[in-house]
Amino acid sequence: MSVSIDWLAFFQVFVAALIGAVAIVTFYALGLRLLVRSGHAPVVSPAEFTDAITVITEKDLRRAEKQAAKAARKSPLTDGQKRLSLVGAYGCFALCALAVVAGIIIIVVGH
Template structure:
């Protein structure tokens, strides 16, 4: 007969839910701070299969121009932008450390 420890199942479910919310939340906050610091991530178009629409070079230049314009219009001082950039990197670091911690828990079975 198979016995399921439902309390352990609930504990794992809650831990996974909290970890997912924290990782996604810190990543979103990091992206927000990265944009506020004037370093909006602009991804160059890539070649894909027919199923995915790829933006043209003209659209990519327009997006880069809009990001540069938004960075120039930022009401933040240079010091505030640097603090936002450090905060963004800290948020990304928290994401990386939490993923690494989860992997260590899996590998060492704690």
Template sequence: MSIEVDWFAFVQVFVAALIGALLVVGFYAMGLRLLVRAGRAPVVAPAEFTDAITVISEKDARRAAKAAAKAAEKSPLTDAQKQAALVGAYASFTMCALAVLAGLALIVVK
């Protein structure tokens, strides 16, 4: 019994996974960047963990939210530029979701 490896198929899967990962991470990062430029920085409330993870306090969370609001007020962008950045952010998140759905379609179809 002889086992043969189809190296070309292996390379195809590797390249597809690499391109998919780059697309998803790239579009997500660009979407977050544009979201921040639009003045809508995502501020996440701290989570409560039981053990080894140190979590920021409520005071630090309020301070971060205040700093984000202050930075949004100081933005040198006009309202039209902020709106364009927001539309670009949503388009980037949409492209990220489409890249994930395309990867799932490749798995299901083949």
């Protein structure tokens, strides 16, 4: 009994996984960039973790929220440009979700 490896199929899966990963990371990064550009900088409140991880304090969180609000007020973009950036950000996040769902469908249906 011998084991043979279909190297072409292996290469196809490798390329598909690489393209999918690059696409998801690219659209997510572009979505975050557009989200910040539209004046909606994501500020995440600290979570409680074990002693191995340091989290920001409430004071640091308030400072970050204040800086994000100040940056949003100082934006040279018009309201239309901000709205367009926000729509683009949501579109990028939708493309990320679509790529993940498509990958799951390919795995489930295409087995």
